[in-house]
Amino acid sequence: xxxxxxxxxxxxxxxxxxxxxVFYLANLFFGLLMMWPLRGIMKGFIGNSTMGEKLGGALDxxxxxxxxxxxxxxxxxxxxxxxxxxxxxxxxxxxxxxGAFAVFAGNEKYSPAFFWGNAVKYFGRFCRLVLWSLPVFAxxxxxxxxxxxxxxxxxxxxPYQNITYWEGWIKVGLRAISFLLCGMxxxxxxxxxxxxxxxxxxxxxxxxxxxxxxxxxQTFGLxxxxxxxxxxxxxxxxxxxxxxxxxNALVVFVLFILQQVYMIFRMxxxxxxxxxxxxxxxxxxxxxxxxxxxxxxxxxxxxxAT
Amino acid sequence: MRNRxxxxxxxxxxxxxxxxxxxxxxxxxxxxxxxxRIANYDIDVRLDADKRLxxxxxxxxxxxxxxxxxxxxxxxxxxxxxxxxxxxxxKESRGAHRGNRIDKEGWGFVEVNRIKLGSGExxxxxxxxxxxxxxxxxxxxxFRLPLLKSLLPNDMIVVHIDFTAKLPQPPFARTGAKDEFxxxxxxxxxxxxxxxxxxxxxxxxxxxxxxxxYGVYNVRMTVPERNTVGATGLLVExxxxxxxxxxxxxxxxxxxxxxxxTSPEFVExxxxxxxxxxxxxxxxxxxxxGPRHLEAAxxxxxxxxxxxxxxxxxxxxxxxxxxGAFDAGGMEYPTLITAxxxxxxxxxxxxxxxxxxxxxxxxxxxxxxxSNEFEESWMDEGINTYTEMQIMNDKYGPIGDMIDFLxxxxxxxxxxxxxxxxxxxxxxxxxxxxxxxxxxxxxxxSYSKPGMLLTTLYNYLGKETMGKLVRAYVAxxxxxxxxxxxxxxxxxxxxxxxxxxxxxxxxFSNAVLDYSVERVSTREIKKxxxxxxxxxxxxxxxxxxNRKSAERDDGDSIKSKQKMxxxxxxxxxxxxxxxxxxxxxxxxNGEKVRESWDGKELWKKFRYVxxxxxxxxxxxxxxxxxxxxxxxxxxxxxxxSTLGINKLSARxxxxxxxxxxxxxxxxxxxxxxxxx
Numbered sequence: 001x002x003x004x005x006x007x008x009x010x011x012x013x014x015x016x017x018x019x020x021x022v023f024y025l026a027n028l029f030f031g032l033l034m035m036w037p038l039r040g041i042m043k044g045f046i047g048n049s050t051m052g053e054k055l056g057g058a059l060d061x062x063x064x065x066x067x068x069x070x071x072x073x074x075x076x077x078x079x080x081x082x083x084x085x086x087x088x089x090x091x092x093x094x095x096x097x098x099g100a101f102a103v104f105a106g107n108e109k110y111s112p113a114f115f116w117g118n119a120v121k122y123f124g125r126f127c128r129l130v131l132w133s134l135p136v137f138a139x140x141x142x143x144x145x146x147x148x149x150x151x152x153x154x155x156x157x158x159p160y161q162n163i164t165y166w167e168g169w170i171k172v173g174l175r176a177i178s179f180l181l182c183g184m185x186x187x188x189x190x191x192x193x194x195x196x197x198x199x200x201x202x203x204x205x206x207x208x209x210x211x212x213x214x215x216x217x218q219t220f221g222l223x224x225x226x227x228x229x230x231x232x233x234x235x236x237x238x239x240x241x242x243x244x245x246x247x248n249a250l251v252v253f254v255l256f257i258l259q260q261v262y263m264i265f266r267m268x269x270x271x272x273x274x275x276x277x278x279x280x281x282x283x284x285x286x287x288x289x290x291x292x293x294x295x296x297x298x299x300x301x302x303x304x305a306t
Numbered sequence: 307m308r309n310r311x312x313x314x315x316x317x318x319x320x321x322x323x324x325x326x327x328x329x330x331x332x333x334x335x336x337x338x339x340x341x342x343r344i345a346n347y348d349i350d351v352r353l354d355a356d357k358r359l360x361x362x363x364x365x366x367x368x369x370x371x372x373x374x375x376x377x378x379x380x381x382x383x384x385x386x387x388x389x390x391x392x393x394x395x396x397k398e399s400r401g402a403h404r405g406n407r408i409d410k411e412g413w414g415f416v417e418v419n420r421i422k423l424g425s426g427e428x429x430x431x432x433x434x435x436x437x438x439x440x441x442x443x444x445x446x447x448x449f450r451l452p453l454l455k456s457l458l459p460n461d462m463i464v465v466h467i468d469f470t471a472k473l474p475q476p477p478f479a480r481t482g483a484k485d486e487f488x489x490x491x492x493x494x495x496x497x498x499x500x501x502x503x504x505x506x507x508x509x510x511x512x513x514x515x516x517x518x519x520y521g522v523y524n525v526r527m528t529v530p531e532r533n534t535v536g537a538t539g540l541l542v543e544x545x546x547x548x549x550x551x552x553x554x555x556x557x558x559x560x561x562x563x564x565x566x567x568t569s570p571e572f573v574e575x576x577x578x579x580x581x582x583x584x585x586x587x588x589x590x591x592x593x594x595x596g597p598r599h600l601e602a603a604x605x606x607x608x609x610x611x612x613x614x615x616x617x618x619x620x621x622x623x624x625x626x627x628x629x630g631a632f633d634a635g636g637m638e639y640p641t642l643i644t645a646x647x648x649x650x651x652x653x654x655x656x657x658x659x660x661x662x663x664x665x666x667x668x669x670x671x672x673x674x675x676x677s678n679e680f681e682e683s684w685m686d687e688g689i690n691t692y693t694e695m696q697i698m699n700d701k702y703g704p705i706g707d708m709i710d711f712l713x714x715x716x717x718x719x720x721x722x723x724x725x726x727x728x729x730x731x732x733x734x735x736x737x738x739x740x741x742x743x744x745x746x747x748x749x750x751x752s753y754s755k756p757g758m759l760l761t762t763l764y765n766y767l768g769k770e771t772m773g774k775l776v777r778a779y780v781a782x783x784x785x786x787x788x789x790x791x792x793x794x795x796x797x798x799x800x801x802x803x804x805x806x807x808x809x810x811x812x813x814f815s816n817a818v819l820d821y822s823v824e825r826v827s828t829r830e831i832k833k834x835x836x837x838x839x840x841x842x843x844x845x846x847x848x849x850x851x852n853r854k855s856a857e858r859d860d861g862d863s864i865k866s867k868q869k870m871x872x873x874x875x876x877x878x879x880x881x882x883x884x885x886x887x888x889x890x891x892x893x894x895n896g897e898k899v900r901e902s903w904d905g906k907e908l909w910k911k912f913r914y915v916x917x918x919x920x921x922x923x924x925x926x927x928x929x930x931x932x933x934x935x936x937x938x939x940x941x942x943x944x945x946x947s948t949l950g951i952n953k954l955s956a957r958x959x960x961x962x963x964x965x966x967x968x969x970x971x972x973x974x975x976x977x978x979x980x981x982x
Contacts, residue, residue: 031963039955046951048826050922050941055950061716062929062937065724070936089966158485160591161629161649241960242713252953259960266967 001283002222009276013268016103016110023096023267028260030089034081041071056247094130097274098122101194104275122194129189129201136209137182144174184212184223187274191281215284222280226273230266237262333522334557335540340618341520341560341785344369345497352528352551353568358414358483360471364494365424369462372500376457379465380436380450380507384492385416385481387510388474392444394437395479398740399512403479406633414474414482418449418495424464427454439509439740447510448498467495477627477634479512480644481565486533487589487628491565491639492516499678501787508680513748514739515672515679515686518562520785528553529568536587536623537566538642560618560785561640562676567625579604580611583621591649592626595658599624599645602659606666609697613773614670615780622669624662636661638668654711656702660718664694674784682790683739683748684813688756689793693776695719695757696764719761723932726754730935735759735813736790758932759812762819762885765930766808767801775800811883812933818881821905821925822939823889825876828919830869873920875912879905883933890927894918900927920944 013020046052051063068074102118103110151159151167159167189201189208198204212219237258244255333339346369351362370376387395388408401407408414421429432452437445457463471493474482481491498507499519506517527535528551535541539558546552558564567587575586575596584603588596603624611617625644627634635646643665647658667690671677677685698707698718706715729750732743742748764772779788779796794809811817837843875891889901895918903910914920922943926934934940 027963027967030966031959034962034966035955035959038958039951042954043948043951046938046946048942048944048946049938050924050943050947051938052950053943053947056947056953057950059954061720062723065720066727066937069724069727086966158630161589162591165649238713247949249949249952252949252956255953256956259956259963263960263963263967266964270967 001218001280002225005222005276005280005283006225006272008279009272009274012104012107012275012279013272016271019100019103019110019115020264020267020271022115023093023100023271024260024264026089026092026096027263027267030085030092033085034078037077037081038074041074041077042067045071053247056249056252058245091127094126095119095123097190098126098194100271100274101190101278104278105191105194118194122190125193125199125201125204126190129186129193129205132202132205133182133186133189133208136185136205137178140178140181141175143178144171147171147174180220180223180227181212184219184277185209187277188212188219188281191278195281211281211285215280218280218284219277222276223273226269226276230269233262233265233269333559335559335620336618339560342369342371343521343560344371344519345562346521347494347523347525347564349494349523349525349564350528351494351525353488353530355483355486355488355530355533358473358475358488360469360473360490360493362467362469362471362494364465364467364469366465366467366497367462368465368497370457370459370500372503373459374500374503375459376453376500378450378452378505379463380448380498380505382492382496382498382507382510383416383418383447383449384496384510385414385471385473386446388414388478388482389446390444392442393447394440394442394445394509394740395447395512397442399479403512404633406476406478408474408478408482409476412475412478412482414472414478416469416471416493416495418467418469420466420468421451422466423453424466425455429454437509438507439511439738442509445509448507450505465497469495477631480634480637482631482634484628484631484634486571487567487569487631487634489565489567489625489627489631489634489644491563491637494564496563499787506678506680508738511680511740513683513742513745513752515683516563517678517680517787518676520560520562520676523558523561523564524555525558525564525566526553526555527566527568530570532570533568534570534572534574534587535566535568536572536585536625536642538564538640540621558640562673563639565639565642567634567642567644569628571628575600577604579607581620582607582617584624585621586624586626588626589628591629592647595626595647595651598653598658599626599647599662602645602662603666605659605701606663606697609663609701610667610670610693613696614693614776615674615784617669617674619669622666636665638665638672640669640673643668652711654706654709656698656708656710659702660694660698660708663697664690667693667697670780675780676785676787677789678787679739681738682736683752684735684756685788685790685793687752688735689760689776691722691753691757692760692764695722695761719757719932722754722757726750726758727935730755731816731818734816755812755933762812762931762933763797763805763808765928766886771801808885811885815882817883818935819883819885819931819933820879820881820935820939821885821887821931822878822880822936823875823923823925823942824878824909826874826920826923826942826944828871828873828944831872831915868917870915870917871919873914873916875914875920875923876909877903877911877923877925878909879907880939881935885931885933887925887931888927889923889925891923892921894921 045067054060055063096119098121099115099119102122103115108114147167147170151163155163185208188211189204192198192207193201193204241255241258244251244258346367348365349362351360353360387393390413391401418433421433423429429451433449435446435449437443438448473488473490476482476484477489481489481493496518498505499517508514523539525537527537528547529535531546531550531552535554537556538561539556541554542557543555544552571590572587573590573593573596575588577584577600584600586596586599586603588599603622607617607622619641621641623642625642627644627646632646635644637644643662645658645661645665651658668686671690672679672686679686695718706717708718708721709716729747732747733751735751735755737751739748742751767775775797778800779793782796783792790813794806797805875889877889884906886902886904889903889912891899891912891914893916897918899914901912922941924941926940
């Protein structure tokens with residue numbers, strides 16, 4: 001079932017390649033927002049120095065340390081950007097997701113009017129959904145601290161470092177799982193909201209939770225599979241990117257292209273994840289009993305609002 | 307050839323040692339004393355582990371090897387730095403050392419219960435706390451002891467001191483206790499150094515380390531039976547007592563301090579290299595890194611002996627501090643050093659190796675050559691930083707000798723240079739340790755800047771001369787108290803040139819070294835024109851194609867046939883530090899012209915008339931001057947290249963894109979974390 005959903009998701013993406021580009025361009029835009037000030041400062045700092053050419057090869061750590069030391073404003077500027085840009089990016093991707101889910105739900109071809117119209121339509125709901133879901137996510141996030149408590153109970157307040165070390169890794173794992181679960185719940189809640197045109201986001205959230213945990217093996221398996229695909233891609237990407245170290249304009253250009261191809265691949269994965277989850281939802285949530293909203297319709301009758 | 311006894315032989319002679327321990331300055335390890343053996347101690351100490359208390363009896367035999375008549379003695383009581391928050395140490399440090407703080411109930415102290423002389427005179431009432439460095443009357447880290455009878459040159463005085471000490475918890479500023487782990491340093495009443503006609507006995511400062519005379523130590527430490535002990539010197543005897551304790555008797559010769567550690571949990575590793583027995587005492591949770599520590603210690607011993615001179619002591623103990631006792635880590639004592647690690651430390655993070663190489667290095671620069679760390683900290687920490695950088699680079703490769711992890715490669719030297727950049731001009735290098743502008747300035751001038759200046763000198767003099775210089779310094783000043791001027795004298799002598807111009811700037815001033823290529827230009831030289839060339843004064847309105855012009859063409863025929871360019875390079879000295887530099891100018895045909903400049907003037911211009919255009923110029927093209935505070939302005943090209951900027955921007959952009967492409971809630975989480 002998971003693989004079928006994934007296959008179906010992939011075929012949906014293949015049919016809507018421009019759709020990927022919308023997400024990619026948004027990502028590129030916010031990435032550029034983060035990069036551009038740094039580039040400007042670096043360019044000013046390097047000026048006509050031959051360092052400008054040297055850095056085309058291996059990274060000169062002396063330069064990097066000197067750069068950050070002598071441009072301390074970079075750190076404060078970056079801190080401010082780290083606050084604003086991810087937040088803006090998050091809001092924007094949340095906005096785009098409305099259009100994406102609507103397109104997938106309606107099996108529509110990508111048309112700007114349909115896509116953007118639904119993005120606008122669901123944005124307010126999705127924002128409310130996020131606010132409603134914050135306590136749920138806080139609970140999930142706090143799961144990792146149960147492990148800390150357990151550790152204290154078993155090993156006392158001053159455990160050996162090998163205990164705390166592995167505890168740290170388990171905590172990292174639990175944190176990652178909590179993020180994964182958060183993402184899953186949010187996705188299925190959004191799918192529910194789009195498919196049923198639900199306006200009460202608390203209902204969609206509850207539905208998302210019920211669905212995610214009610215079909216945990218399938219939902220979690222799909223999310224994990226997609227995560228693993230992303231991780232494998234990164235593992236392949238990294239050594240290739242590292243090997244492109246020659247101080248040559250063509251090499252730098254190839255590196256840039258490789259990076260962007262990788263990012264497009266990531267966007268494809270993200271959208272595949274949306275489409276596959278929707279497909280999984282369709283396959284599993286056929287029984288009307290699983291739908292609790294008063295305003296919901298049977299999915300087979302559903303036509304997303306435009 | 308070494309004139310020392312083996313460990314086994316020492317143990318064989320254990321009974322003899324005990325017998326003659328009343329004659330403190332007896333040679334057991336070395337057939338002949340290596341040092342003047344001025345301050346000799348016999349100490350019996352009992353650890354009350356539950357209360358972190360040390361009950362000690364000390365007999366000091368001190369020789370007046372000065373030519374002066376001594377009327378008083380001065381002693382350090384270092385542990386009183388942790389007595390309360392009014393001590394000079396605590397005021398200066400604001401209660402923190404390397405980010406650590408003493409627990410609320412964790413204060414420590416050392417209390418002299420009784421002092422009397424070997425001749426029977428009671429002097430306890432005569433003790434007077436002094437504060438030679440500041441006016442802090444509440445500091446009790448130094449006391450003077452007026453003598454009823456003056457001590458003549460070459461006489462010896464015997465002082466019996468009964469003391470109680472409490473160790474801080476957790477270990478703070480190198481010493482203290484954490485549960486059953488004890489690291490005991492600066493713990494006993496210790497006599498100052500009588501030098502240059504006066505007592506040199508400074509208070510314990512937040513940034514300062516120590517200064518002491520050599521001697522022989524016989525120390526008996528009574529600890530719980532199940533405890534392992536590591537200490538300065540060699541174990542002579544381990545005697546079981548009836549009260550569930552064991553007395554460990556250690557003997558050390560020609561050392562100027564004595565530290566020890568004890569814990570029931572130590573896991574022991576032993577090894578040997580170049581006649582030095584190495585013992586590593588690991589915490590159980592770090593036991594898997596025992597071989598790594600041992601290997602690093604071997605590396606340190608081998609490099610130092612091969613490069614800088616003989617380490618005459620038969621052993622070295624490396625202590626791994628307990629979790630939560632990190633402030634006991636990264637410290638040096640004679641034949642005993644502490645490292646510091648955490649479980650799972652990746653091999654590519656060579657903090658362990660770096661710490662062990664650094665701390666063992668102190669056994670040369672602070673121990674074999676007992677410089678005054680209070681007043682000239684660079685002579686220990688700075689020279690040690692230089693040797694540590696050299697060894698790390700040679701052993702672990704030219705790139706990433708310190709960090710080689712997840713694609714990040716950083717050298718020890720690069721980290722030291724970064725630190726140096728943060729305070730290059732705050733102070734002259736040589737200052738009393740407590741007299742620097744800030745703790746950062748102490749760090750820069752004690753560690754990083756000397757590391758940079760000695761590396762600069764290494765590049766200036768060459769590997770061979772610098773190697774000879776350091777070896778000559780070690781050979782000449784071992785078991786003495788060298789001063790900065792002594793180092794400079796050795797440098798001048800070995801280098802065969804007067805290097806005072808360098809040391810005056812590098813050590814005694816805050817002058818900053820910064821040379822830059824200010825301007826490069828290239829312009830085509832126009833053909834000669836005007837009167838005498840294309841016009842004639844006699845016939846002002848006519849073109850001149852006279853003989854004179856033809857002669858010029860003959861004399862400069864090449865120039866007349868091809869374009870010529872006037873290329874100029876302007877170098878500026880931006881800092882006050884003057885240092886000879888090399889400049890390489892690159893031309894369009896690949897030709898490189900190397901020039902030298904003594905760097906004394908504020909600027910220097912080089913002019914080249916060539917048939918090719920200048921491409922770029924670089925001052926210090928071989929990166930031989932790490933003292934230079936700005937490498938980026940060391941070069942300039944006619945045309946700016948954005949290749950590197952594009953590459954870094956591309957990489958930066960990618961990681962930003964990657965970061966932003968996390969699932970929605972990861973982004974929100976990042977934003978929240980940023981807000982927090």
